[in-house]
Amino acid sequence: MHVRLKLLAAARSSTLLENRFDDDRPLDAAGWHEAERAAPVLCRLAAAELRYCSPSARCRETGEVLGLTPLAQPALRDCDMGRWRGRTLAEVTAAEPRAVDAWLADPRSAPHGGESLLAFITRIGTWLDTRPPGDGAGLVAVAEPNVVRAALAYALQAPPHTYWRLDVQPLSVTTLRGRAGNWSLALEA
Template sequence: MSVRLKLLAAARNSALLESRFDDDRPLDAAGWFEAERAAPALCRLAAAELRYCSPSARCRETGEALGLRPLAQPALRDCDMGRWRGRTLGEVTAAEPRAVEAWLGDPRSAPHGGESLPAFISRVGGWLDTRPADDAAGLLAVAEPGVIRAALVYVLQAPPHAFWRIDVQPLSVTTLTSRSGGWDLQLET
């Protein structure tokens, strides 16, 4: 049995543009416009038998704009950034420079009081590993860029610091396949 999972990055919002930590803002007007403009090219994703999304407003609204009607999955929420939630990196760096230095230097640290990077990657990987084994019509998840980066680090068995080297653009699609319990990254043209 095999699994084909397409990960669709949510459309943008103002929090993404401002680089805010885990800020549950809805899509802004530009995000809605981009999602609606991309809908004809992404309509093939509606063929997925099972459609999921991160529980954030941005992911739910991206799914709605594309007519996907995804089911929110708590395991697909973005990394828990604790007391840094909703703040920009600049704000946190100004207030807690040593904490930011520790966080960027050691993926296992969580000076913000939330999840460490390995815990986040493990949570997303655990969700991947519990997907149904027979997906004749495929699976889809509309997710935050961080969730997709965590999934890729997990699938590729890369070290946690590789998370920072993956760039996920809004409305991009990443395909993962699984056979015999292991996951592969599939690049499409």
């Protein structure tokens, strides 16, 4: 039996330039407004048999705005960025340019002392592979855009550097179908 999992990227909690590594800020006013506007279309996700979310404030709040009442899953947390947590890419690049270059070039590198990109993708993939088959109603997970990117890289068995080429917009829905080790991306109208 197969799993049908819809990954919903959380509404935003800051502008792109203010994004911070491993940030746990709640939704900002614009994020609340966007989620409320999207609710009539996305409320259909509440029909899912199981509803999960990343443990971050913005994922929990996105799920609540949409009436999903999701269960927080620690395995769906964003990448552990170690000592870079709470800093922007610009701040880290200014302070540690070689470390940032190494991190971007080598998926096994973790110069920040946290999780490497490869470890992050593997953790998210392990979570995917342990989802129980549904009864047809499927599963939904409200997740950080980075978690959705990692899930896609894993599901498509793409090289880890593909992660950097995936653009996941707030409140976008990505559907994966399959079972452990055998996933496909389902594009829906």
